[in-house]
Amino acid sequence: REERITLAHGAGGKATRTLVEAVFVDAFRNPVLEQLEDGAAVSVGGARLAFTTDSFVVSPLFFPGGDIGDLAVNGTVNDLAMCGARPLHLSVGVILEEGFPVADLQRIAASMARAAAAAGVEIVTGDTKVVRRGQADGCFLTTAGIGVRERDVTLGAATVRPGDAVLVSGPIGDHGVTVMLARGELDIEADVVSDTAPMHGLAAALLDAAGDGARVLRDATRGGVATILNEIAGAAGVGVVVDEAAVPVREEVLGASELLGIDPLYVACEGRLVAVVDAARAAAALAALRAHPLGAGAALIGHVADDPPGLVLLRTAFGGTRIVDLLVGDPLPRIC
Amino acid sequence: REERITLAHGAGGKATRTLVEAVFVDAFRNPVLEQLEDGAAVSVGGARLAFTTDSFVVSPLFFPGGDIGDLAVNGTVNDLAMCGARPLHLSVGVILEEGFPVADLQRIAASMARAAAAAGVEIVTGDTKVVRRGQADGCFLTTAGIGVRERDVTLGAATVRPGDAVLVSGPIGDHGVTVMLARGELDIEADVVSDTAPMHGLAAALLDAAGDGARVLRDATRGGVATILNEIAGAAGVGVVVDEAAVPVREEVLGASELLGIDPLYVACEGRLVAVVDAARAAAALAALRAHPLGAGAALIGHVADDPPGLVLLRTAFGGTRIVDLLVGDPLPRIC
Ligand SMILES: Nc1ncnc2c1ncn2[C@@H]1O[C@H](COP(=O)(O)OP(=O)(O)OP(=O)(O)O)[C@@H](O)[C@H]1O
Numbered sequence: 324r325e326e327r328i329t330l331a332h333g334a335g336g337k338a339t340r341t342l343v344e345a346v347f348v349d350a351f352r353n354p355v356l357e358q359l360e361d362g363a364a365v366s367v368g369g370a371r372l373a374f375t376t377d378s379f380v381v382s383p384l385f386f387p388g389g390d391i392g393d394l395a396v397n398g399t400v401n402d403l404a405m406c407g408a409r410p411l412h413l414s415v416g417v418i419l420e421e422g423f424p425v426a427d428l429q430r431i432a433a434s435m436a437r438a439a440a441a442a443g444v445e446i447v448t449g450d451t452k453v454v455r456r457g458q459a460d461g462c463f464l465t466t467a468g469i470g471v472r473e474r475d476v477t478l479g480a481a482t483v484r485p486g487d488a489v490l491v492s493g494p495i496g497d498h499g500v501t502v503m504l505a506r507g508e509l510d511i512e513a514d515v516v517s518d519t520a521p522m523h524g525l526a527a528a529l530l531d532a533a534g535d536g537a538r539v540l541r542d543a544t545r546g547g548v549a550t551i552l553n554e555i556a557g558a559a560g561v562g563v564v565v566d567e568a569a570v571p572v573r574e575e576v577l578g579a580s581e582l583l584g585i586d587p588l589y590v591a592c593e594g595r596l597v598a599v600v601d602a603a604r605a606a607a608a609l610a611a612l613r614a615h616p617l618g619a620g621a622a623l624i625g626h627v628a629d630d631p632p633g634l635v636l637l638r639t640a641f642g643g644t645r646i647v648d649l650l651v652g653d654p655l656p657r658i659c
Numbered sequence: 660r661e662e663r664i665t666l667a668h669g670a671g672g673k674a675t676r677t678l679v680e681a682v683f684v685d686a687f688r689n690p691v692l693e694q695l696e697d698g699a700a701v702s703v704g705g706a707r708l709a710f711t712t713d714s715f716v717v718s719p720l721f722f723p724g725g726d727i728g729d730l731a732v733n734g735t736v737n738d739l740a741m742c743g744a745r746p747l748h749l750s751v752g753v754i755l756e757e758g759f760p761v762a763d764l765q766r767i768a769a770s771m772a773r774a775a776a777a778a779g780v781e782i783v784t785g786d787t788k789v790v791r792r793g794q795a796d797g798c799f800l801t802t803a804g805i806g807v808r809e810r811d812v813t814l815g816a817a818t819v820r821p822g823d824a825v826l827v828s829g830p831i832g833d834h835g836v837t838v839m840l841a842r843g844e845l846d847i848e849a850d851v852v853s854d855t856a857p858m859h860g861l862a863a864a865l866l867d868a869a870g871d872g873a874r875v876l877r878d879a880t881r882g883g884v885a886t887i888l889n890e891i892a893g894a895a896g897v898g899v900v901v902d903e904a905a906v907p908v909r910e911e912v913l914g915a916s917e918l919l920g921i922d923p924l925y926v927a928c929e930g931r932l933v934a935v936v937d938a939a940r941a942a943a944a945l946a947a948l949r950a951h952p953l954g955a956g957a958a959l960i961g962h963v964a965d966d967p968p969g970l971v972l973l974r975t976a977f978g979g980t981r982i983v984d985l986l987v988g989d990p991l992p993r994i995c
């Protein structure tokens with residue numbers, strides 16, 4: 324048993340999951356939290372709500388295609404959208420390091436405002452704390468959000484069953500690779516920008532098309548598509564079989580991932596979702612994704628099977644099959 | 660115009676207010692946020708909600724009477740309670756520094772769980788991020804919370820009017836002084852513990868007694884009672900006149916404050932509220948506070964006047980009168 328926090332505890336993979344279960348779920352224990360979905364499904368005064376939060380510690384703060392501000396807004400909008408909710412109200416807690424440039428803060432706030440307007444949400448409350456130089460790294464944000472669950476559909480990893488189809492809404496790994504390259508520590512150049520985007524509209528289109536055939540939606544953030552599929556396989560006690568050749572990955576991302584020594588299946592996206600739907604609805608769902616600007620590159624990447632329960636299998640391009648585990652370690656720290 | 664963030668921007672006083680208005684309110688601009696109350700009053704699917712957030716960067720993490728965990732839960736419970744809401748669901752974003760002891764995290768989570776149970780709320784969703792050694796200081800928490808506004812009363816600083824009575828629920832400054840002394844940087848000892856506590860029950864008792872005579876509730880956190888009264892005077896365009904001799908302060912807090920060189924009126928509490936009520940309801944409201952375990956030391960400390968608009972006047976023990984401004988600078992950094 325580890326006695327100290329390591330970077331892996333923040334990577335969104337195996338170590339994060341173990342820590343969250345052993346420390347937080349064990350202490351807070353309640354049926355809503357125990358679902359471990361993207362957000363909490365709660366009811367208040369007769370209203371069916373979704374409630375979620377994420378902290379953002381991305382480095383650098385500004386990167387091609389986005390910055391910590393729109394990332395924080397889109398991230399919370401997306402976790403609400405993955406609950407099948409319409410995102411409405413956001414909060415933001417800001418932790419600043421003494422000496423941080425006010426101009427950068429203004430740029431971040433403006434980016435948050437633009438992202439909120441684009442997603443149709445309002446930032447209605449916040450908090451601002453400052454710590455001494457060296458006690459934080461520039462600017463950390465924590466957004467929380469409330470959405471309303473207006474649809475009569477039960478989403479959740481546990482509802483997935485053998486025969487279901489697995490879709491992804493577009494090419495994977497753009498965000499993670501972009502942020503790694505933006506750090507400039509590696510001598511790699513690639514023409515790639517973050518995919519950060521609000522996916523509530525995309526999710527709504529998919530849910531309209533899939534109807535009660537929709538099982539679960541997940542935004543493929545930390546740990547990437549591979550980690551999410553493992554979570555689904557584990558929660559539903561099913562096998563997930565993925566066809567490697569069907570997984571959309573940009574040439575540039577593939578190349579950069581090789582140089583970074585990481586499989587794109589584990590690289591975070593911030594504007595891509597994985598959806599599991601009843602096979603009978605797969606074609607309609609895929610068409611709905613592709614008809615949306617954010618889903619033009621959507622693909623059917625695999626299916627759910629009885630066996631092996633709890634595992635993800637990859638059919639490789641060469642005809643072989645290998646097990647794809649949860650993300651181990653932290654190859655891409657502070658990606659969000 | 661300052662170009663870099665200073666500790667004062669996080670102290671909850673004049674600089675915080677200026678930064679929040681110039682950067683965040685200006686960028687996010689919407690009628691709910693612009694109220695600048697303890698939380699946002701929103702309506703979702705017919706339900707009247709309150710929504711709030713606070714980040715916590717207190718140092719040290721453990722101090723007499725509490726720790727960052729119960730502080731974070733109580734802080735968010737209290738901001739909801741100050742909106743007249745019944746607190747229901749909390750989220751928590753955790754930012755950890757690599758190397759942080761897992762045992763300390765468990766202690767913090769257990770403390771959060773106890774505080775949540777005591778306040779009757781559930782922590783239903785969360786997030787966990789890790790940054791490298793030296794990029795944060797141990798553990799930062801950001802809680803957000805949802806409550807339901809079941810009462811038919813409009814609370815807000817802008818509703819305050821001349822003639823109203825100003826109450827405080829107990830002795831002030833315990834929390835701030837406790838945390839400063841717990842750092843051990845000062846060679847002062849004092850027999851004082853943090854007042855951190857969930858005030859939803861206390862607030863409900865007060866609101867029951869004050870009925871539609873209740874104007875505004877505020878928990879006296881960063882910037883202390885003086886800063887809150889300034890916010891109220893500013894928002895309502897009234898004068899607030901405080902009788903120094905009536906303000907409850909423990910002997911130990913008074914002594915330590917003198918050594919720290921700070922007026923207890925500016926020292927943060929985490930379990931004390933300021934209430935403004937119609938003078939006709941003041942006696943009933945005060946009695947209700949005093950009848951509650953958290954309000955045994957409640958007192959009527961002043962009243963609202965026409966003049967001077969926007970200012971707080973202190974009638975000193977020696978019969979003089981002086982203006983009490985917003986908190987300037989940051990005499991007590993990382994108090995919450
Ligand atoms: N500190 C915590 N306390 C309580 N629950 C937590 C905590 N950290 C994570 N969780 C829960 O664990 C689950 C997984 O969280 P995670 O942050 O990995 O999901 P996510 O937000 O969808 O991904 P990402 O953070 O990469 O965007 C969620 O149900 C979340 O509520």
Ligand SMILES: Nc1ncnc2c1ncn2[C@@H]1O[C@H](COP(=O)(O)OP(=O)(O)OP(=O)(O)O)[C@@H](O)[C@H]1O
Pocket residue numbers: 415416417447448449450451671675679683684687692694695696697698712713734738880881
């Ligand atoms: N970064 C921010 N973005 C948007 N609004 C903010 C931000 N920081 C503070 N605010 C708003 O400013 C007002 C005052 O915030 P403040 O944090 O001082 O209140 P509080 O939570 O009651 O006090 P404390 O944080 O000391 O407990 C609130 O209405 C809050 O929503």
Ligand SMILES: [Mg+2]
Pocket residue numbers: 361401402405541542544
């Ligand atoms: Mg998610």
Ligand SMILES: [Mg+2]
Pocket residue numbers: 377398399402544
């Ligand atoms: Mg997320």
Ligand SMILES: [Mg+2]
Pocket residue numbers: 449450451712713714
């Ligand atoms: Mg606050």
Ligand SMILES: [Mg+2]
Pocket residue numbers: 697737738741877878880
């Ligand atoms: Mg408050």
Ligand SMILES: [Mg+2]
Pocket residue numbers: 712713734735738880
């Ligand atoms: Mg507060």
Ligand SMILES: [Mg+2]
Pocket residue numbers: 376377378785786787
């Ligand atoms: Mg998260």
